[in-house]
Amino acid sequence: MAGAASSSVWHRLRTGDANGSVLHSGTQALYAVFGDQVIGVAARDAVHPPVTIGTPLPQLPIAAVGDPAVIVDAVLHVAGLAVSVERLVPSEAPPLVDPPTAAVRLAAVLREPRVVARLDGVRAQLPAAGLRSLMSGHPNAVLGLLGLGDGLTPVGDDVLAGWLATTSAIRQATGAVGEAVRVHAHRTSTLSAALLLDAVAGHCLPQFRALVMALATGRAVPEAVASLLAVGHTSGAGMLLGARLALAFPVTVPVPVSVSVSVSVSVSAPEPLRSPR
Amino acid sequence: MSVEHVEIRPGAYADSVALLQVSRDVAAAPGVTAAQVAMATDLNLEVLATMGFTLPPASPNDMVVALRLTDETALAAALTAVDAALAAARKGAAGGGQVSVPARTTASALRRAGGGLALVSVPGASALVEAMDALDAGCDVMIFSDNVPLEQEVAMKGIARERGLLVMGPDCGTAVVGGVGLGFANTVAPGKVGIVAASGTGCQQVLALLDAAGVGVAAALGVGGRDLSAAVGGLSSLTALDRLDADPAVEHILVISKPPASEVAAALASYADGLSTPVRFALLGAGQPDLTAQVEALLSDLGVAVPTWPTWGEPVPQASPGAEGGALRGLFVGGTLCDEAMLLAAEALGPIRSNIPLSPELALDTSLLSSGHVMIDFGDDGLTRGRAHPMIDPTLRLEHLARVAADPETAVVLLDVVLGHGAEDDPAAGLAPGITAARAARTDRGGPPLPVVVACVGTSADPQGLTRQAEALVAAGAEVHLSNAAATRRAIALAAGGTR
Numbered sequence: 001m002a003g004a005a006s007s008s009v010w011h012r013l014r015t016g017d018a019n020g021s022v023l024h025s026g027t028q029a030l031y032a033v034f035g036d037q038v039i040g041v042a043a044r045d046a047v048h049p050p051v052t053i054g055t056p057l058p059q060l061p062i063a064a065v066g067d068p069a070v071i072v073d074a075v076l077h078v079a080g081l082a083v084s085v086e087r088l089v090p091s092e093a094p095p096l097v098d099p100p101t102a103a104v105r106l107a108a109v110l111r112e113p114r115v116v117a118r119l120d121g122v123r124a125q126l127p128a129a130g131l132r133s134l135m136s137g138h139p140n141a142v143l144g145l146l147g148l149g150d151g152l153t154p155v156g157d158d159v160l161a162g163w164l165a166t167t168s169a170i171r172q173a174t175g176a177v178g179e180a181v182r183v184h185a186h187r188t189s190t191l192s193a194a195l196l197l198d199a200v201a202g203h204c205l206p207q208f209r210a211l212v213m214a215l216a217t218g219r220a221v222p223e224a225v226a227s228l229l230a231v232g233h234t235s236g237a238g239m240l241l242g243a244r245l246a247l248a249f250p251v252t253v254p255v256p257v258s259v260s261v262s263v264s265v266s267v268s269a270p271e272p273l274r275s276p277r
Numbered sequence: 278m279s280v281e282h283v284e285i286r287p288g289a290y291a292d293s294v295a296l297l298q299v300s301r302d303v304a305a306a307p308g309v310t311a312a313q314v315a316m317a318t319d320l321n322l323e324v325l326a327t328m329g330f331t332l333p334p335a336s337p338n339d340m341v342v343a344l345r346l347t348d349e350t351a352l353a354a355a356l357t358a359v360d361a362a363l364a365a366a367r368k369g370a371a372g373g374g375q376v377s378v379p380a381r382t383t384a385s386a387l388r389r390a391g392g393g394l395a396l397v398s399v400p401g402a403s404a405l406v407e408a409m410d411a412l413d414a415g416c417d418v419m420i421f422s423d424n425v426p427l428e429q430e431v432a433m434k435g436i437a438r439e440r441g442l443l444v445m446g447p448d449c450g451t452a453v454v455g456g457v458g459l460g461f462a463n464t465v466a467p468g469k470v471g472i473v474a475a476s477g478t479g480c481q482q483v484l485a486l487l488d489a490a491g492v493g494v495a496a497a498l499g500v501g502g503r504d505l506s507a508a509v510g511g512l513s514s515l516t517a518l519d520r521l522d523a524d525p526a527v528e529h530i531l532v533i534s535k536p537p538a539s540e541v542a543a544a545l546a547s548y549a550d551g552l553s554t555p556v557r558f559a560l561l562g563a564g565q566p567d568l569t570a571q572v573e574a575l576l577s578d579l580g581v582a583v584p585t586w587p588t589w590g591e592p593v594p595q596a597s598p599g600a601e602g603g604a605l606r607g608l609f610v611g612g613t614l615c616d617e618a619m620l621l622a623a624e625a626l627g628p629i630r631s632n633i634p635l636s637p638e639l640a641l642d643t644s645l646l647s648s649g650h651v652m653i654d655f656g657d658d659g660l661t662r663g664r665a666h667p668m669i670d671p672t673l674r675l676e677h678l679a680r681v682a683a684d685p686e687t688a689v690v691l692l693d694v695v696l697g698h699g700a701e702d703d704p705a706a707g708l709a710p711g712i713t714a715a716r717a718a719r720t721d722r723g724g725p726p727l728p729v730v731v732a733c734v735g736t737s738a739d740p741q742g743l744t745r746q747a748e749a750l751v752a753a754g755a756e757v758h759l760s761n762a763a764a765t766r767r768a769i770a771l772a773a774g775g776t777r
Binding site: 007008010011014086087088089090092094096101210213216218219 | 317336337400403405406413424426428429431433435438569574596
């Protein structure tokens with residue numbers, strides 16, 4: 001069966017044949033673990049985390065946890081399915097070059113009562129000190145939030161994932177917090193760890209990607225926030241809080257060699273143009 | 278007394294390059310002292326505010342027309358000029374004024390029109406979706422966009438290679454396919470040379486030199502500047518070599534790249550040995566021949582005499598030794614031309630600081646200013662985010678030229694001008710006053726004029742007119758070469774205080 005996935009999953013399927021086992025199985029998503037790597041299969045209308053291969057199936061067959069899963073010739077065989085990646089979809093958060101403007105755009109939506117209530121629900125599950133640390137980009141935040149809270153992915157991890165993906169969009173790097181996640185990821189569930197490590201690399205859910213795109217362009221921010229909040233029971237809200245914390249105080253991390261420029265007196269392209277080299 | 282007119286046109290749209298031209302056309306209208314017609318993005322609104330315009334609320338979906346006029350009587354004619362320029366832009370875009378409902382997705386466009394090649398030019402974060410649409414439709418794809426993640430590039434090219442399709446790019450700025458120039462392409466005669474280019478302006482330099490030697494080109498397939506990196510492994514170069522080898526019109530193949538991964542270069546050379554068409558590699562790197570030397574070798578392969586490469590103007594006199602600093606300052610729009618110049622200059626002069634440095638410790642900070650020898654690529658990703666490329670909008674480079682000229686340490690300025698389709702209509706017209714002012718800045722302080730050397734890369738049939746451009750630059754006081762390597766060597770000699 002032909003599926004669609006991020007380029008990182010395409011690469012994982014091509015790192016060699018592997019034996020693994022089913023980690024989680026439901027009608028909408030199935031995850032298998034191969035050593036320290038997780039690869040999932042998602043039903044047509046399910047949420048597609050960046051580790052999953054999207055399929056056209058309305059429902060997935062159910063497998064038992066621990067059932068075998070194998071990768072042979074870049075094809076994932078699990079629960080009677082044989083799934084390859086024939087279509088690439090983007091999973092990287094797009095660049096967020098103007099964080100202050102993005103923060104203002106997000107703040108306007110975060111004042112809505114229904115959004116406030118969802119974020120308060122997330123905050124209630126997590127230690128305030130951990131959230132404060134995360135807002136200031138301190139690596140202590142990782143031990144303060146990792147694995148805490150409700151959900152298939154603990155909501156503390158969701159907050160971290162939102163912060164990491166947003167910071168990666170701003171700086172193309174996640175600094176000390178990202179490094180701490182790499183070191184301590186084993187302290188949370190295997191599936192959540194896989195998603196967190198993807199977030200360190202700048203990968204995120206399509207709904208989160210759409211939010212970053214909306215914040216970058218100023219278009220359809222309320223719709224993007226609503227769509228993200230609809231993800232999971234608390235996951236979307238957790239990621240939204242993470243984005244809010246990342247934008248409140250963009251952390252300083254080493255920046256790759258690049259040059260920002262002052263605006264000059266010319267009409268500039270509204271879309272980035274390429275550079276012939 | 279000067280008057281200001283600002284109007285918002287909700288829902289009106291034209292792309293940024295078209296609007297740049299519209300703004301220029303309107304600015305030239307009688308009674309107009311400043312004109313900016315742009316989509317009301319945050320960045321453009323900031324630019325307009327910087328220019329002193331008072332702006333009403335607007336969204337990025339709106340077009341803003343901002344005019345400063347000598348007096349109110351000029352307004353009606355100026356607005357007529359705006360509408361005429363916008364109409365001309367629309368007519369150019371729609372192909373003779375034909376009105377048709379544009380396809381909304383790449384997939385639907387390909388279903389409607391078919392065709393073997395799709396050109397994708399959207400922000401890099403969105404390029405993958407469009408490119409996959411093309412590949413899924415069985416088409417090759419040229420990705421003009423930059424800022425496409427490397428991991429995506431590798432996966433996309435892997436899928437394309439499995440399907441026998443060609444991904445040209447990302448960041449592919451130049452190609453000649455089926456006799457048609459794509460992106461920033463020069464006008465060349467048909468011929469028997471096929472080019473695989475992991476370098477846009479490097480390809481243009483080769484096209485220009487071959488044209489000067491009277492040699493035509495069958496095809497130039499851009500593959501993106503990272504294709505010969507270890508991560509990508511030359512995936513598109515392999516397919517491009519296959520295509521050119523299968524093309525009966527191609528008798529010689531030239532592969533051009535910025536410094537490649539050595540193992541990839543070796544693998545490609547081995548692959549090329551198995552082809553029936555002879556392949557020459559022009560790969561830049563320390564100690565490697567420059568592009569001009571590589572073209573001369575290719576001409577030798579072809580049995581064509583190497584011409585004297587064109588130069589225009591008298592050799593500019595060297596500044597009096599010791600009176601000013603000895604720093605070479607290169608300001609480029611072409612990344613490969615900048616790379617080539619740095620490789621040559623580093624060998625002769627020592628470390629060159631740059632925004633695309635040969636080694637990380639030589640990186641410039643965001644001011645782009647430094648003591649010593651400096652070369653800047655104004656087309657680098659970091660300088661084109663949110664603005665047009667300097668081959669379209671020269672503003673940044675012109676501003677920096679003035680700064681460099683004012684620096685007493687500057688001994689010589691090296692510039693490139695790249696002609697062809699897609700580039701500015703008349704780059705010399707914009708650059709010449711800057712060169713004149715730069716030279717005058719030095720004489721105003723009592724010294725001799727600042728030497729300015731220009732590499733003018735273009736072909737005789739390019740729309741801007743190679744000779745006309747070169748002569749305009751000469752009139753401003755520059756010494757002009759067709760060969761970037763020759764121009765660089767000349768600038769090195771001037772900076773080093775030697776004569777040639």
